[in-house]
Amino acid sequence: xxxxxxxxxxxxxxxxxxxxxxxxxxxxxxxxxxxxxxxxxxxxxxxxxxxxxxxxxxxxxxxxxxxxxxxx
Numbered sequence: 248x249x250x251x252x253x254x255x256x257x258x259x260x261x262x263x264x265x266x267x268x269x270x271x272x273x274x275x276x277x278x279x280x281x282x283x284x285x286x287x288x289x290x291x292x293x294x295x296x297x298x299x300x301x302x303x304x305x306x307x308x309x310x311x312x313x314x315x316x317x318x319x
Contacts, residue, residue, distance in 0.1 A: 248271065249319070250263075250267055250319070251317060251318065251319040252317070252318050253316055253317055254281065254283065254316050254317065254318050255283075255285070255316055256283060256285060257281075257283050257285075257286075257288050257290075259318070260281040260283060260290075260318040263318050264277070264279050264281075264318065267279075275295070276293075276294040276295050276296055276301065277292075277294050278291075278292060278293060278294050278296065278301040278302045278305060279291065279292050279294075279302060279305070279318065279319065280292075280302050280303075280305035280306035280309055280318075280319055281309075281317065281318035281319070282306070282309050282310065282314060282315055282316070282317060283315070283316060284315040284316050289306060289309075289310070290306075291303055291305060291306040305319050
């Protein structure tokens with residue numbers, strides 16, 4: 248299951264991530280990545296998957312498509 252949402256701030260991204268984690272509380276992993284134009288912030292989480300194998304590829308897709316203010 249994949250979700251994406253436009254955001255403006257890092258707080259928006261974290262709120263959306265928490266919303267999805269609550270909705271899918273029984274999921275083994277809730278992988279995410281986001282890029283916020285303000286302060287040039289980008290973050291990702293593999294959420295228990297081997298380091299760099301889940302969230303980082305998502306972040307790479309966001310960056311390669313030059314997307315800003317998005318959480319996936």
